[in-house]
Ligand SMILES: Nc1ncnc2c1ncn2[C@@H]1O[C@H](COP(=O)(O)OP(=O)(O)OP(=O)(O)O)[C@@H](O)[C@H]1O
């Protein structure tokens with residue numbers, strides 16, 4: 001795409017007042033020419049920053065609103081083709097891409113090739129109907145979540161001015177705009193957890209690291225920083241490695257930055273590079289886990305490993321497809337060997353294979369899951385972004401969760417500030433506040449870190465309390481937070497120091513650091529570090545006690561750890577604070593990595609429990625879902641929070657212990673314990689992975705950027721509404737309401753869906769198997785085809801129509817109590833047992849028929865066909881009622897649509913052979929005496945089915 005008319009490089013003035021890039025709002029100059037997107041991309045990579053800004057007609061303060069509006073009209077929305085919702089035709093084509101449809105179409109082609117047009121037509125009708133049903137189901141589910149999705153849609157923090165040039169000096173207040181509305185030239189800010197919304201050239205950055213796995217396949221975050229005058233170098237032609245560029249498809253792991261947008265929408269590298277390669281890994285736009293059944297989704301994440309849905313539904317599907325593919329060959333072979341019939345029986349063989357195909361499976365799966373997700377969205381404000389995730393929620397037997405923002409509210413408040421021996425020490429809060437102030441000032445994240453804000457608020461409040469107390473009289477205790485006449489050595493307010501460098505909190509290093517200098521003095525640099533207790537202690541060589549610094553030996557470290565553990569046991573989140581001095585001429589950026597620090601104490605913060613967390617945990621336990629807490633905090637903090645929530649923490653496992661274990665050992669340990677403390681993002685992902693490898697269907701509930709690896713590693717990722725952008729993008733399920741109890745509703749919806757799918761599979765497959773066995777046996781014994789192809793297909797159409805009612809099945813309450821996965825083995829056992837029973841009933845009917853419709857030693861074929869047709873439909877109706885997912889006498893539990901469907905089947909089965917259509921289908925009316933005998937066979941069949949079903953249910957319940 002050609003870019004806006006621009007000034008030829010070198011001919012204009014840089015900066016926001018040089019409005020070079022727009023016909024609208026700008027003054028077209030005489031020497032303008034079109035700058036193409038590739039030219040801009042090259043310039044963004046290689047030209048000096050000012051040159052890039054000039055080419056973009058922008059400046060450090062961004063565009064004006066009018067410029068942005070004009071560019072949006074001209075260059076369109078910032079969306080990647082793969083992320084736009086597909087149109088109806090594409091949806092239709094997509095829904096046809098599942099193996100069942102492929103097999104059906106293959107059988108249709110075979111039928112057309114042997115001019116069996118009826119069969120071919122029926123097959124096409126089947127395919128069209130099933131695709132229409134699926135597309136409608138998906139569409140309705142998406143419509144139901146559309147409004148909720150708006151609530152959690154991604155935004156970008158943009159600097160835009162109201163008018164060209166104004167306001168005169170002040171920086172424009174950043175504001176949130178939908179990412180679709182970003183245009184080239186916009187100046188945006190990035191913070192931890194933000195998705196990189198377009199291709200960007202960095203103007204400023206502080207401790208910025210970016211995940212680029214969707215682009216390069218590499219999972220570790222990459223450090224990024226601005227480069228004013230880029231130089232070519234070894235990595236110069238590999239754009240993803242250039243430190244001053246960030247690309248759409250990436251996300252911020254830590255730190256913050258300000259950048260100018262140079263490419264949006266289809267011009268981004270992500271849109272242009274669908275399958276880039278890096279280090280041999282297939283990357284780019286990856287299709288999320290086999291959406292052959294369910295919705296296809298394009299996601300900006302590394303491909304996920306197969307989930308519970310893939311293992312069960314797809315595992316079963318492929319077994320069935322193999323079965324279907326061998327059936328026609330088997331029928332042909334049997335007919336050829338035993339009856340000496342040749343290819344003439346091919347239409348029959350095809351019809352049998354079609355009859356066997358559970359072609360409604362994709363429809364049932366999609367519509368059941370879509371219906372569940374629609375109800376969840378409407379009634380419980382839960383967004384299911386990927387339909388198969390609903391199945392996985394139902395199958396989930398372990399839910400791992402982080403703590404802050406999920407079990408607690410993430411509104412921390414300073415509770416105490418103590419020295420390493422646990423005695424109140426105001427200095428500690430002062431230095432922690434200084435660190436928070438300067439990391440927020442210098443890193444300038446779009447959204448301030450909650451702990452930093454809490455520290456600053458705590459500091460201000462303590463100061464205010466102090467001042468108030470001082471006014472009350474000289475006897476009030478002084479804690480050193482404000483200047484008093486008799487305490488001249490009081491530390492200065494953080495803002496009065498000179499902030500030189502800062503690195504914001506990094507969830508992997510778990511520390512933040514600020515380098516400052518005392519005001520007005522050209523003295524040494526002071527390095528102030530705060531962070532997780534262990535990570536800070538690892539960098540300390542000294543400890544300050546009673547105002548004196550002394551070496552931190554093993555005993556000193558143990559004592560400090562004990563103080564920290566005592567505070568943590570009270571449920572506090574802890575920040576350790578440490579200092580170091582560096583000579584005045586040290587590079588402040590280099591000082592950020594300072595070690596040999598002096599530990600000065602701890603700040604304890606309290607975070608209230610989320611209102612609904614305790615109830616939600618109790619309900620999960622009732623549902624058979626084991627909850628594990630995976631946190632970066634100290635063991636004591638985590639254990640206390642669990643206890644307060646009514647979850648027995650048991651022995652807390654720390655990350656160091658995990659490091660020493662292999663995956664199998666970790667799987668066993670993780671299954672046996674509840675709380676895992678001091679976890680880094682990688683630890684969380686490893687625990688989740690180990691639980692999955694040990695056979696658990698594992699969910700993960702988290703809200704932070706540090707939860708991202710675990711969200712990618714689990715079967716089903718869940719996040720609350722307030723989660724950071726990248727976490728919301730990666731999660732499969734978003735809880736829009738504040739109520740954690742919505743997880744339970746989602747689990748129930750998942751189990752209901754799985755129950756329905758399982759019920760459909762059991763009934764359909766056992767009937768189909770029974771029919772095939774009976775048909776093959778009859779083929780061996782009879783001199784004619786047991787059913788004509790058209791009859792098999794009509795019967796199949798009737799079955800399909802009735803099976804559509806399964807979407808309304810109401811699984812028994814017992815199925816909702818425990819995690820419900822589809823176990824292929826369990827299913828096969830059921831199908832084999834009940835399929836054989838069905839075959840016995842069919843063969844009994846066969847015998848009766850052969851005896852009853854014999855005229856002069858010859859079997860009346862048309863009456864035989866009619867008899868078998870009626871029997872097949874009646875047994876199917878009976879099986880639907882008796883094997884419905886409800887327990888015991890299922891008839892009472894069957895929902896109205898299921899009752900209607902089975903009644904409809906029975907009516908068609910009995911009446912069709914009596915209608916004028918019958919001769920056209922090759923059927924004749926039956927002797928009246930056949931019906932009571934058939935009733936007897938069916939009664940015997942029902943009599944056998946019910947106890948077998950009871951026995952099966954009992955054994956399943958025993959197995960748990
Ligand atoms: N802004 C910050 N500055 C310094 N240290 C911090 C900051 N935020 C968190 N920490 C430290 O890092 C530790 C781990 O916090 P983090 O938020 O990474 O863990 P988490 O796994 O998300 O924890 P949780 O389960 O509570 O959500 C905290 O206990 C705290 O000591």
Ligand SMILES: [Mg+2]
Nearest residue numbers: 402403404704
């Ligand atoms: Mg967290």
